[in-house]
Amino acid sequence: MPETSTRLTAFSESVIRGMTRMANQHNAINLSQGFPDFGPPEELLLALERATRGNFHQYSVTWGSPRFRTALAAKISRFTGLALDPDEHLVVTCGSTEAMMVAMMTACNPGDKVIVFSPFYENYAADAILSGAQPIFVPLQPPDLGISMEALAKAFEQKPKAIIVCNPSNPTGKVFTREELLQILRLAEEHDAFVITDEPYEHIVYAGHEHIPFAALPGAFDRTITCNSLSKTYSITGWRLGYVQASGAVIRQARKVHDFLTVGAAAPLQEAAIAGLELPDSYYEGLRELYSRKRQVFLELLRETGLSYTEPQGAYYVMLDVSALGFENDTAAAEWLVKDAGVAGVPGSSFFREPSGQMVRFHFAKSEDVLCEAGGRLAEGIARRLG
Ligand code: GLN
Numbered sequence: 001m002p003e004t005s006t007r008l009t010a011f012s013e014s015v016i017r018g019m020t021r022m023a024n025q026h027n028a029i030n031l032s033q034g035f036p037d038f039g040p041p042e043e044l045l046l047a048l049e050r051a052t053r054g055n056f057h058q059y060s061v062t063w064g065s066p067r068f069r070t071a072l073a074a075k076i077s078r079f080t081g082l083a084l085d086p087d088e089h090l091v092v093t094c095g096s097t098e099a100m101m102v103a104m105m106t107a108c109n110p111g112d113k114v115i116v117f118s119p120f121y122e123n124y125a126a127d128a129i130l131s132g133a134q135p136i137f138v139p140l141q142p143p144d145l146g147i148s149m150e151a152l153a154k155a156f157e158q159k160p161k162a163i164i165v166c167n168p169s170n171p172t173g174k175v176f177t178r179e180e181l182l183q184i185l186r187l188a189e190e191h192d193a194f195v196i197t198d199e200p201y202e203h204i205v206y207a208g209h210e211h212i213p214f215a216a217l218p219g220a221f222d223r224t225i226t227c228n229s230l231s232k233t234y235s236i237t238g239w240r241l242g243y244v245q246a247s248g249a250v251i252r253q254a255r256k257v258h259d260f261l262t263v264g265a266a267a268p269l270q271e272a273a274i275a276g277l278e279l280p281d282s283y284y285e286g287l288r289e290l291y292s293r294k295r296q297v298f299l300e301l302l303r304e305t306g307l308s309y310t311e312p313q314g315a316y317y318v319m320l321d322v323s324a325l326g327f328e329n330d331t332a333a334a335e336w337l338v339k340d341a342g343v344a345g346v347p348g349s350s351f352f353r354e355p356s357g358q359m360v361r362f363h364f365a366k367s368e369d370v371l372c373e374a375g376g377r378l379a380e381g382i383a384r385r386l387g
Helices: 004-010 013-023 042-053 064-078 095-107 123-128 149-156 178-191 248-262 267-277 279-305 330-341 368-387
Strands: 092-094 112-120 134-141 164-168 194-198 224-229 242-243 317-321 359-363
Touching: 004 123, 004 317, 013 330, 042 267, 042 317, 064 092, 064 178, 064 267, 092 248, 095 123, 095 194, 095 224, 095 248, 112 149, 112 248, 123 134, 134 149, 149 178, 164 178, 242 330, 267 330, 279 317, 279 368, 330 359, 330 368
Parallel strands: 112 134, 112 164, 164 194, 194 224
Antiparallel strands: 092 242, 224 242, 317 359
16 A cells, blocks of 8 residues: 655644534534634625526636626725736635645745744644645744744744745734834845735724735735635635735746646635625724624633633634643643533644643634623633632
8 A cells, every 4th residue: 555645744634623523523612613603794695696697607717707806906905005907916716725825835845944923823834834845933922922033033044935924813813013014024025035924814903903914015015925815804714715916927826826726716606705895894894893892702701711811903713721720731621621611612732833831712703692602611611620
């Protein structure tokens, strides 16, 4: 029996998706894999119905249907000020997950190094390895998750081909400041590296913070490969619609990677999602208010547990410090939370490269009733455990 690729020994299956399966098995409230328990805006549902009767059942253009790319470029320009050419600067992908893989394979040669901040979204290490690159990790500094510019400059001395920046960040909820982004840009310029960004939570940012699109920083466009998705903005994680945005030269190469990976994103869903891209600014204000309220409700519930937790500046994740519960490690704590408390989260160790204490990540993209039930179960279970 031949052996499978040794590349696959360097990473495990997704812990996030594994926790969803465990939650389902034990009938727990699933606050592990981050997706909303509510549907998209009515405009998208109506457009989806129309799309089913239209002529959208065969392949669209490989790099995205022209109508979708035109609407996407207009929406991006509206929020970033970038004048994008839909034919030059965009490839539509199956979610930001494919976009990241396309970006990595477009940017990297086998053996290249890629800087990843830790904690990080678990796909990045796997993406790097699958594209033949080697991740180098730069820990963010607790408690406020600042960047050690010394550590970052040192990492750049290893001549990386790219740095990955997830902003707003999963799992920490960090929203990078303009100053931080400019410092990253300066180092990327100095060492001639790409900046690959992952920005699906761009519209989920809380009071006092602002999402700054990296590509729109002065002089950044040509070295930035922006990966993004419609999943979180329009509550359509199952539609698998994302995109890569970059300079014409990069996009010409990225199109080839995307073409041979997936051919294209689902044509009827691209057509229907145009209705989302055309929603007015008030929609995005409403989305921010909705998540601000959920954040407030969930943080108040977590306070009842007596444990400490992170307060996100953006995105919809919280890391709860479960070290007081007396488990051997955070995986054991997360398993106990599913089975005994009835709430699923993701062990923090799957996001960190350095020792991280014991954290469990929960998301709050749920209806308030579900959040209240989850908060009650957590408080009750944790009190029992500490009892
Ligand atoms: N981004 C979400 C999370 O971190 C879900 C990602 C996924 O499973 N594709 O939980």
